[in-house]
Structures are given as C-alpha cells and as structure tokens.
Amino acid sequence: MTETTATTELREPPHLSDATPGRAQLGRVGDFLLRSILPLVLAVGTGSIVLVAIGVDPIQYYKDVYSGGVQFAAWQDSLMRVAPLLLIAVGLIVAFRAGIWNLGMDGQFLLAAAVISGIGSRFEEHLPNTINLVVLFLIAGAVAAAWTIVPAVLKARYELNEIITTLMMTFIGINLAQILVKGPFQDPSTTTPQTRALDFSALLPSIPGTESSTRRWPGVHVGVVVALIAAFVVWFLLSRTSLGLRLQVLGASTRSARHMGLDVPRLIIVTFLLSGMFVGFAAATEILGVKGYQRADWDPAFGLSVVPLVFLARLHPIGVIPYVVLLSLASIGGDYAAQNAGLTPKFTLLLVGLTLIYMALTEWIARRAELGGSYFPGASYRRQRASGTG
Amino acid sequence: MTSVLAATDVFSEQALTALVAGAILAGVPLMFAALGELVSQRAGVLNIGLEGMMLMGAYAGFVAAYHGGTEWLGYGAGLLAGAGVSLLMVLFCVRWGLDQIVTGIAITLTCEGATGLIFEAEFAESRPTLGAADKVAVPVLSDLPVVGGKGESNGSIFTQPLIVYIGLGLAVVVAWVLRRTHMGLNVRAAGDAPGALDAAGVSVFATRSWAVLFAGAMAGLGGACLAIVSTGLFQDTIVGGRGFIAIVLAMLARGRPLWAILGAMLFGASLSIADWAQVAQINISTDLIFMLPFLLVLVVLVLFGRRAYLPAALALPYERGSR
Numbered sequence: 001m002t003e004t005t006a007t008t009e010l011r012e013p014p015h016l017s018d019a020t021p022g023r024a025q026l027g028r029v030g031d032f033l034l035r036s037i038l039p040l041v042l043a044v045g046t047g048s049i050v051l052v053a054i055g056v057d058p059i060q061y062y063k064d065v066y067s068g069g070v071q072f073a074a075w076q077d078s079l080m081r082v083a084p085l086l087l088i089a090v091g092l093i094v095a096f097r098a099g100i101w102n103l104g105m106d107g108q109f110l111l112a113a114a115v116i117s118g119i120g121s122r123f124e125e126h127l128p129n130t131i132n133l134v135v136l137f138l139i140a141g142a143v144a145a146a147w148t149i150v151p152a153v154l155k156a157r158y159e160l161n162e163i164i165t166t167l168m169m170t171f172i173g174i175n176l177a178q179i180l181v182k183g184p185f186q187d188p189s190t191t192t193p194q195t196r197a198l199d200f201s202a203l204l205p206s207i208p209g210t211e212s213s214t215r216r217w218p219g220v221h222v223g224v225v226v227a228l229i230a231a232f233v234v235w236f237l238l239s240r241t242s243l244g245l246r247l248q249v250l251g252a253s254t255r256s257a258r259h260m261g262l263d264v265p266r267l268i269i270v271t272f273l274l275s276g277m278f279v280g281f282a283a284a285t286e287i288l289g290v291k292g293y294q295r296a297d298w299d300p301a302f303g304l305s306v307v308p309l310v311f312l313a314r315l316h317p318i319g320v321i322p323y324v325v326l327l328s329l330a331s332i333g334g335d336y337a338a339q340n341a342g343l344t345p346k347f348t349l350l351l352v353g354l355t356l357i358y359m360a361l362t363e364w365i366a367r368r369a370e371l372g373g374s375y376f377p378g379a380s381y382r383r384q385r386a387s388g389t390g
Numbered sequence: 391m392t393s394v395l396a397a398t399d400v401f402s403e404q405a406l407t408a409l410v411a412g413a414i415l416a417g418v419p420l421m422f423a424a425l426g427e428l429v430s431q432r433a434g435v436l437n438i439g440l441e442g443m444m445l446m447g448a449y450a451g452f453v454a455a456y457h458g459g460t461e462w463l464g465y466g467a468g469l470l471a472g473a474g475v476s477l478l479m480v481l482f483c484v485r486w487g488l489d490q491i492v493t494g495i496a497i498t499l500t501c502e503g504a505t506g507l508i509f510e511a512e513f514a515e516s517r518p519t520l521g522a523a524d525k526v527a528v529p530v531l532s533d534l535p536v537v538g539g540k541g542e543s544n545g546s547i548f549t550q551p552l553i554v555y556i557g558l559g560l561a562v563v564v565a566w567v568l569r570r571t572h573m574g575l576n577v578r579a580a581g582d583a584p585g586a587l588d589a590a591g592v593s594v595f596a597t598r599s600w601a602v603l604f605a606g607a608m609a610g611l612g613g614a615c616l617a618i619v620s621t622g623l624f625q626d627t628i629v630g631g632r633g634f635i636a637i638v639l640a641m642l643a644r645g646r647p648l649w650a651i652l653g654a655m656l657f658g659a660s661l662s663i664a665d666w667a668q669v670a671q672i673n674i675s676t677d678l679i680f681m682l683p684f685l686l687v688l689v690v691l692v693l694f695g696r697r698a699y700l701p702a703a704l705a706l707p708y709e710r711g712s713r
Binding site: 050054055056101153154165167168170176178179182183305308349351352353357360361363 | 436438478482486488489491492493495496497498499500501502503504505506507508510511626631634635637638641642675677678680681684685687688691692700704
C-alpha cells in the first residue's frame with residue numbers, strides 16, 4: 001500500500017472510499033435503487049407469495065397494514081414506536097461503525113426499563129415533572145451503558161469476542177429485570193408481577209398539534225423528538241468530530257488504529273458506553289412515553305429486527321430514519337392486519353428477515369458485478385485481519 | 391417441625407429423580423445444538439442463525455411426528471429442516487464470503503417469522519400435542535435409586551428416550567473425530583489456518599460447508615427434541631433463546647465437545663432446579679437460578695479472561711489467494 005492511498009483512506013470513511021468506483025458506474029440513483037430499495041421490494045414480493053400460499057389475500061393484508069398503521073389515530077402509535085426503534089438503531093450504528101458487535105441490546109433495554117419504571121413512581125412525588133423526566137432518562141441511559149461495561153472491558157483488555165459476552169449479558173439482564181420487577185419494584189397493590197404505574201401526568205408530554213380527535217390519547221410524546229435529535233447528534237459526532245473519525249478507523253482496522261497511536265481499549269469502552277446509553281434512552285421513551293409501568297413478562301425484543309435497517313441505511317444515523325418509520329408502520333399496522341387475517345403478528349418479522357437475506361444477495365451480486373460499495377463497512381477490515389497476524 | 395418435613399420431602403427419592411430427569415430433558419436439545427455450533431465454530435464459521443435452525447427443526451419435527459405418528463420421523467424431519475436452513479448459510483457465508491453475523495441474524499428472524507406464521511395458519515384452532523416419547527430403560531442400572539428412574543413419569547439418567555443416548559454417544563464420537571482423525575484435523579485447520587489447509591490440497595469451502603451443514607442438522611435435531619421429547623408441543627416461543635445459549639456454550643467449551651455437553655447439562659440442571667424449587671416451595675427466584683450459570687461463567691471470564699480461546703479465522707470468510 002502506497003503513501004497516497006493510505007492518506008485518502010484516512011481522510012474518507014473507509015466504506016465510502018470503497019464505494020467510489022461503484023458510484024461512477026452505477027450513479028447515485030442506481031446505487032440507491034439497487035441497495036436500499038430492491039431488497040425491500042423483493043422481501044415484500046416473497047412475503048406476498050407466502051401469504052397466498054397460506055390462503056391470505058396479500059393486497060388486502062398490505063391495505064390492512066396501511067390502515068392499521070396510519071388511519072384512525074394509529075399514526076400516533078406508529079410515530080411513537082419510532083422513538084425506541086430509532087434510538088436503538090442509533091446505538092447500534094455507533095457500535096457497528098467501530099466494528100463492535102453489540103448484540104446485547106435486549107438485555108440493556110429491559111434492564112434500563114425495569115429500573116426507571118421501578119424508581120420512577122418513587123421519584124415523581126419528590127421532583128418537579130420536567131426534572132424528574134430528565135433524571136429518569138439519564139438513569140436509563142446510565143443503567144444500559146453500565147450493562148455494557150463487562151463486555152467492553154473484556155474486549156478491550158483480553159480481546160474477548162463481544163458477541164458471546166453481550167449475548168450472555170442479555171440473558172443475565174433480562175432475568176435481572178424480572179427479579180427487579182417481581183421483587184423490589186413490585187406494585188404492592190396487585191398480585192400481577194408488575195411495577196407501580198407512573199402517574200399519567202408524570203409521563204412524557206406530547207408534541208403540540210399531534211392530538212387526535214378520535215382518541216383520548218393525548219398525542220405523540222416528545223420522545224420522538226428526542227430520538228430525532230439523537231440521530232442528528234450522532235450524525236454530527238460520527239462525521240464531524242475527531243471521535244467519529246477515530247471510531248471509523250477502529251472499525252476499518254484495529255491495526256491501523258493502533259499504528260496511528262489511538263488508545264484502542266479506551267475507544268472500545270467509549271463506543272460500548274455510547275451504544276448502551278442510546279439503548280437505555282430507547283427504553284426510557286417506551287416506559288415514560290407509552291407504557292408507564294412494566295410487567296415482568298414484557299419483552300418487546302426490538303433489538304434484532306433493527307439490525308437490517310441499520311445496514312440498509314449503511315450505518316448512517318439520519319439515513320436510517322425512513323427505514324425506522326417504515327418498520328414502525330409495518331409493526332403497528334402488522335398487528336392489526338394479522339388480527340384481521342387470523343394470523344400471528346410474526347409476519348412482520350418474516351418480512352424483516354427476508355429483507356436482510358435479500359440484502360445479502362444484493363451484496364453478492366454487486367460484488368460479482370464489481371459495482372463497488374458495501375452494506376458492511378467492516379468487511380474490508382475482516383479480510384485484513386484474516387491475513388494478518390492479528 | 392413443618393420445615394423439617396418439607397426438607398425431607400424435597401430430598402425424597404422422587405423429588406431428586408424429577409430433578410435429574412428435568413435436567414436431562416432441558417439439557418439434551420441444548421447439547422445437540424451446542425455440539426453442532428462447536429463443530430461449525432472450529433471450522434471458522436460463527437453460526438448466529440442457530441436459533442432459527444432450532445425453531446425450524448422444532449416445527450418440522452413436531453409436524454412430522456404429529457402426522458407421521460412416530461417420533462423418529464420427527465427427528466429425521468427436524469434434522470433435514472435444520473440442515474436445509476443451514477444451506478443458506480453455506481451458500482452465503484462459505485461460498486460467497488458474506489458476513490456471517492448478518493446472515494445468521496437474517497436466518498433467525500426469517501425462521502422465527504416463518505414458523506410462527508405457518509404454525510398459526512395450520513394449527514390455529516387445534517393446538518395439538520404429542521404423546522410422551524417412548525423411553526428405554528438400561529438393564530440393571532435403571533433399578534438404581536434416583537439415577538435409575540424406572541417407572542418414573544419422566545425417567546432419570548438410565549431411563550430416557552433413545553435419542554438422549556444417541557446424543558450422548560454422538561458427542562463422544564464428535565470429540566474423537568475432532569481430536570483423533572484426519573477429518574477432525576481438517577475441520578480444525580479450516581478454522582485456525584484456512585490458508586494452510588488450502589495449501590495442503592484440501593478444499594476449505596468443502597470442509598466448512600460440511601461443518602455448517604452438520605451444525606444445522608444438529609440444531610434441527612435439537613429443536614425436534616425440544617418439541618417431541620421435552621414439551622410435546624410446538625409454540626412460537628418454544629426455542630426462546632436456547633439457540634443463543636447454545637452459541638455461548640459452544641464458545642465457552644473452547645472447541646471441546648465434552649465441555650459442551652457438560653455446559654448443556656449444567657444449564658439444563660439450572661432450569662430443572664428452578665422447577666424443583668417451585669414444587670418444593672423453596673422461596674428462591676427462578677429468574678435468579680436461570681441467570682446463575684451465566685453469572686458464574688462471566689465471573690470466570692473476568693477472572694481468567696486471558697484463557698478464552700476461539701479459532702483464529704472465526705467469522706472470517708475465506709478467499710482463495712487473498713493475502
């Protein structure tokens with residue numbers, strides 16, 4: 001590798017410099033259509049075939065998804081679902097950009113949710129509402145971030161594979177959340193294992209103008225705005241600050257990062273903490289904005305279904321927003337459509353999985369046709385490590 | 391006085407037998423899946439799709455056993471279904487060198503969606519269950535107290551469905567093959583130094599493909615066991631993270647099958663202790679017992695982190711001639 005290529009790689013994010021020849025061949029629009037739209041279309045197409053096979057009219061089903069996700073104030077639910085999904089996506093983007101597989105998001109999410117739904121009802125008596133909400137948000141972020149410390153330190157110090165450790169922390173976290181909900185945070189007034197519900201006035205306020213006449217629900221909570229701000233902050237952080245550049249370098253090649261004199265262990269820990277923090281915020285929006293309490297058996301398992309979106313957006317925190325909106329619509333509307341068609345809401349999950357499979361297929365075709373670009377910026381780094389001493 | 395009576399009840403032969411039987415019932419599906427994952431990991435392919443393969447195996451196994459009327463048809467179907475799903479992994483990750491983690495997550499999500507959907511469409515009203523699987527009592531040994539289990543509803547170590555013994559035997563065979571045969575050496579080389587294996591004239595792609603197929607088949611069989619032996623029914627939450635637990639167990643076993651069995655049984659035991667404590671009305675949180683094995687492992691990892699071992703080329707696609 002010559003001096004010049006090394007410097008261009010440093011100046012540009014590695015996955016973008018990978019993509020340069022492809023952009024020239026395919027053009028921006030073609031590239032977008034191929035990578036960001038085609039997998040979705042193929043997944044919906046395959047999903048329709050599956051629906052026909054089990055005797056459901058796909059057109060009616062997708063119509064129901066639309067009406068169940070948008071009409072009759074359902075758009076409120078869909079918009080509110082955007083908040084946790086987007087925050088989790090942002091948390092994953094931070095980690096994935098640095099080449100770190102934080103797969104423990106469900107444990108981080110539930111534990112943070114359990115802690116704030118447990119202590120929230122005790123706090124609300126003592127603090128003014130706004131401060132209370134901010135404090136609870138920060139606590140949720142801190143709890144989820146703390147839950148990544150063990151995998152972070154094990155990876156930073158012993159280069160222990162973070163997939164295994166984050167998965168283990170997820171199991172422990174989910175069980176610990178249940179212990180907390182059934183134990184110290186149990187609502188004394190009921191035998192159902194659940195926390196005391198927060199006072200209605202102690203929940204996140206709604207955005208003015210989002211009230212709906214067809215429903216008593218006050219409106220879309222401000223957690224959505226928080227999530228959007230978070231996406232912009234992370235975009236700025238990743239593309240306009242030195243920390244962002246350092247994360248890119250780490251994600252592209254640990255060896256390069258070391259050669260540049262970066263403090264790799266510290267960088268790994270910072271990445272993990274940031275990633276966990278956003279997952280914690282996601283939990284806060286769901287508890288403080290929608291649920292108000294937590295039942296022991298509640299586990300929305302948002303984590304894995306966000307992964308495809310993050311890659312479809314090629315790890316871009318703002319680019320992921322439309323996909324998150326789409327998934328929110330599909331999951332809220334999917335519940336309704338599935339009920340209408342006498343199915344389980346699992347169909348949405350099937351669509352998400354199929355999208356990911358078609359993305360992999362697209363990736364392969366693009367590679368074969370030498371169109372350049374990649375969903376997986378980490379790929380070049382892994383190839384390097386295969387041949388290196390690493 | 392009452393507490394003493396309760397304590398003797400809990401440690402009665404019957405209660406202890408139920409404990410052992412429960413551990414095996416919960417441990418065997420995990421054992422199959424972990425065994426498969428272990429071989430796949432040794433060959434350098436991190437199979438995150440294990441959860442999905444187990445689900446597919448559980449579904450296929452259940453349906454085949456239900457319609458075919460025999461558990462063996464179920465095991466066969468589970469095996470084939472798991473292997474079938476892993477073909478996707480072979481194609482994407484081994485042949486085309488795409489990202490293993492992303493493909494694995496795709497497989498898990500798709501299978502979760504597909505099995506839930508198809509099962510609901512087929513059995514929404516009936517929700518059938520299977521009868522108990524036939525048990526084989528080992529002569530002489532099955533008469534022993536606690537571990538014998540003759541005449542107990544769930545058996546014990548020496549009274550179990552044949553598939554349990556087959557699984558244990560298989561683990562020993564896999565351990566021997568990995569360690570002592572040429573084939574095992576090839577598998578290990580595919581994970582540790584694929585370039586060297588290629589240079590020696592053995593196809594890395596073929597070796598890894600077979601390892602991934604084996605992992606899929608084992609995960610499918612584990613899923614079928616879960617549906618046929620452990621629960622006798624199918625529901626969309628039947629696997630409930632066991633695939634991921636098996637991945638962790640395989641990684642913690644550091645490439646040694648017998649450790650994977652031990653881990654699976656330990657985990658099975660903790661699930662069983664939770665039931666046992668509930669029956670015995672010992673006031674201990676089941677959630678605490680579920681998380682204990684992992685907590686233990688994590689403490690060990692933190693203390694002895696340096697000793698963790700994974701194949702050098704794990705999760706790295708092999709590309710001929712690349713440097």
